Amino acid sequence: MDILIIEDDVSIRQELKQLLENALYDVSTLTEFTNYTECIKNIRPDLILLDVNLPNLSGFEVCQKIREQSNVPIIFVTSRTDSMDELNGMLKGGDDYITKPFVAPILLAHIAAVLKRTYKKEQQEKITYKGIELDMIRGRILYDGKCAELSKNELKIMHYLFTHAGEIVSRIELVENLWDQQIFIDDNALSVNMTRLRSKLETIGVQNFIETKRGMGYRI
Template sequence: MYQIFIVDDDLTVQRELKILLENHGYRATLAKNFTNIPEEIEEQRPDLVLLDISLPSEDGIMLCSKIRMLSDVPIIFVTSQNSSAAELECMLSGGDDFIEKPYRPAVLLAHISAVLRRSGKKENDNVLSFGDLELDLVAGKLRYAQSTAELSKNELHILRFFFEHKGEIVSRDALMNNLWDNESFVDDNTLSVNIKRIRSKLESVGVYDAIETKRGMGYIFKLKRNGADDEI
């Protein structure tokens, strides 16, 4: 699933873009703090950035130049500034495309698809998803609703196994064998400690009761949806 990072201070635009992108199979994330956008991009490593020119902290064109010093991520300017001079500045600063507001959703989606295709980017197989919960296998991080938790090597291996067997009952023996296969030699007590830590880290990002103990059988990994107990 391609990740698209939205940099726009208009809350209505943010919401509309996020809904549009997610309804068409993209993962959309929003800028948290407009004072450190390049650092956020470097941390999240999105596949594409949608960038406005008029931002609260600095001009989007200058921001694009700063991003280019750290990353070659494709950047599409989505802005109400519709002059040829503005478009030229955007492209010279390192932008890959330029779309005027208001835009037609189908046209924006076509531009996004074309820029991703030209960039040669492939969908990120290093990020596993379960609903809105994401496991970054390269960065060793758990993400949910803009919150992030760092994972140890064992925690990452255990969570990966859960993600790959979501909604299934997983025995403790299966988890331990998986850890041994990944050269993490743990005993029964160490597994219990890691499960406890994983539950704590899931809660730290806002996910509760995701790992349910099935007495005598093992665990089942599921997420609650809209406060209900059904699995997604």
């Protein structure tokens, strides 16, 4: 398991790195605090430890940007102890919230719990159809060694299509399924997401995977 540390305080970053390596995790760190999402896309960590007080953007903003592309688990590790900060972190897509100064065994226990919860679910949430794999936990689709990152909406749409493979799924059915999951999307937004999905599939070498049935809906 590879854990990415996003922490601008050098001493804390080194302390976390040493702690995690001693616990036999692979560890990556960011030392430049720009282009977060591009760095994460290249590193592809299994979990992120994220500070809140960062240069340029807050950790909450970074988390929100990550969630537009990936479902990688995120644990906030921060000196901010206000309950509203913790709530904000969860609302932005965080999976856990640990305050500094942290107690090493407790932090490791939280990391282990999030990883177990996430990747136990992953075993149930990796779906393959026609050689194309949908990875729900990491929020991506894979084919022939190539990978495309999906937004939350795109991921949920693809999951519904994969679980109804071979069936025609109506547009209203997709919209209602997303609303049931508290993802607010209308018919126009669905069209935009389908266009983006097809474009991303093409980047990994998949042509005509999502079939449009005129007046009826979609089928894979």
